[in-house]
Amino acid sequence: MLGSIIWILLAGFFAGQMARRLQAPALVGMVLAGIALGPHAGNLLSPGVLESADSLRTIAVMVILMKAGLGLDREKLAQQGSVALRLGFLPAAGEAIAVALAAIWLFQFDIATGLLLGCVLGAESPAVIVPGMLRLKSLGWGVKKGIPDAILTGSTLSDVLLLLVFSLLLAFLSQGAAAGMTLPGGILLSPVQLLPVQVIAQIVLGILLGWVTARLLGLLLARQSWNAVQDVLVAAAVALGLVVLAGNFPIFSGYLAVMATGFFLIELNAPLARRLRGGFDSLWVIAEIVLFVLMGTSIQLTILAEQLLVGLLVLAIGTLIGRSLGWYLATLGSNWSWKERLFLLPGNSAKATVQAAIGAIPLAQGIDGGETILALAALSILITAPLGAWAIPTFAPRLLERGEVDPTKVSVSRSVVLLAAVDTSSLAKPVLTKVAELARRSDAKVVVLHVLRDEDATSVESLRDQTQRLLADIRHRFVTASGSVPEAILRAAQDYRAAEIVMGKRGHRSLNEALVGSISQAVLEASPLPVVVVEADSMAEPRP
Incomplete structure (x- = not known):
């Protein structure tokens, strides 16, 4: 058998x-x-x-x-x-x-x-x-x-x-x-x-x-x-x-x-x-x-x-x-x-x-x-x-006509994709660690994006190896882009249909002070998706 x-x-x-x-x-x-x-x-x-x-x-x-x-x-x-x-x-x-x-x-x-x-x-x-x-x-x-x-x-x-x-x-x-049924009184059905x-x-x-x-x-x-x-x-x-x-x-x-x-x-x-x-x-x-x-x-x-x-x-x-x-x-x-x-x-x-x-x-x-x-x-x-x-x-x-789906009545399956924006600095590790934690909770795929600037090839390859090590048990891909960093991040989020963006910030100042004029601030202001901001020495802080 x-x-x-x-x-x-x-x-x-x-x-x-x-x-x-x-x-x-x-x-x-x-x-x-x-x-x-x-x-x-x-x-x-x-x-x-x-x-x-x-x-x-x-x-x-x-x-x-x-x-x-x-x-x-x-x-x-x-x-x-x-x-x-x-x-x-x-x-x-x-x-x-x-x-x-x-x-x-x-x-x-x-x-x-x-x-x-x-x-x-x-x-x-x-x-x-x-x-x-x-x-x-x-x-x-x-x-x-x-x-x-x-x-x-x-x-x-x-x-x-x-x-x-x-x-x-x-x-x-x-x-x-x-066989039928006999009711009281001798009535046969x-x-x-x-x-x-x-x-x-x-x-x-x-x-x-x-x-x-x-x-x-x-x-x-x-x-x-x-x-x-x-x-x-x-x-x-x-x-x-x-x-x-x-x-x-x-x-x-x-x-x-x-x-x-x-x-x-x-x-x-x-x-x-x-x-x-x-x-x-x-x-x-x-x-x-x-x-x-x-x-x-x-x-x-x-x-x-x-x-x-x-x-x-x-x-x-x-x-x-x-x-x-x-x-x-x-x-x-x-x-x-x-x-x-x-x-x-x-x-x-x-x-x-x-x-x-x-x-x-x-x-x-x-x-x-x-x-x-x-x-x-x-x-x-x-x-x-x-x-x-x-x-x-x-x-x-x-x-048939198409109407609004009620997720409380049916299972609406969707493949969740998380976008992690990283650079070659020490912030990469906490960002990758956080996106790995989120992906394991929701069985999500991860797209790791690095926007090329003036780094040498060795730094980028080291970042790729670090990604492979920290996301070894998660479906992921490492991609690179060029151009304006905020625009590249938002464009990648749209192309890969990401559900959330995970990125880092430096410093111990308040979030608003640290992000004024920064890449993170630009992404926060322009992104229609939730953005998870990770500090090098603290837990992630989600922002709408």
Whole structure:
């Protein structure tokens, strides 16, 4: 199993990087790596890992849904009113019905088996949609009208609906009839009559349990002096416990409870939510590889080839007719423009996670047409997952408006660059020591700038060696410039997009007296960035 895990991580990572270099989504390379490693091709993974695939996928989906919850914006959801709720039901229902009718026509399925296929193909993939929507939020696309938030919420609700219907149909087809419920007075409710009650119960109890969990996590973690890694460890274990609990007591949606936990954590304790957001971002780096590589291992290429053309036709009917009609009805009466409605086609169509999880179940339970269902589930992953991962960032700038980013709701990643301006005097050492301290705190890169004046080459080379010695554990570069020193410093800060400037001053006089007419004073007066001024024999003093 250890060898298999090494294969999954390394092959998935490098295949994803190669896909990125070819301007394709990383998940394309990861899925192809899974196909190559899986039992239908290279057969390089141990049976134990393949048997654990469902559990590993569950962990990965938990991570991505926690990320989604920690990125939701309550104000934007309230602004959209019922649009998010309608997106959670109408597109999925429309696609499932359209796929069912197409399956009855093309495969001669009965109504129940056709709807079973519709539930498999109609579910949306959080593994593709959540990272895509969170990236759009971090860049500001569609945030003014809360479009990414509506899509995130709608996709989760639609999966709740379709998974419930799928389990109902599977029980009916495998047992001949599904058990209903007898109410007091001898009233018998059929499974179809129970379905609305089950959907409402799963959603309401899932949200309620998410709120309770968020409260408990907030109280527990706020009272401890744990670091961010320990906080994420506890939160991830609790979130996974919700999913496991839902499997044993299927009266609520575990995935919805996880997403609701993240959402309520923002409202109850924003600093804690921000720490957890960064941790779950790091967990997703590994979870993404595991999820998509194992997804590839489940794809049977031989069965896929037999159903290729007719499968593409079924997918097209489901998306372009059934789902499109659902999108139109879901956004009817909203403030979305026609371009924003059109964005739902690339933004809300990707399929991967649910299809990989349930696509093989009908075949395993001996349902007629199970091989066809599995083949179309695999085809939907190979076609829509990479297409959706590519289309979301490609079409967002063309179809959505750009608004102001709210850093309290998403992780806005930025590479921090610090500019250290040094000369060949004794001030160089304290300046380099201070910039090294700041860089280690923020994992920043450092640009060390020396403006050439009348020094000899030996002095400059000595300064370069000193820089290498004091910044040995920090990503840095040593650059030189010529001309006016203040202008060169400000120009370098702009060229390298520095966040702060660190430079030195001489003497023990007051700062204002010492800097009158000096290089430091000129930089302080002209710089739009914070400037940290370092004295040779004192601590740094930040200046605005």
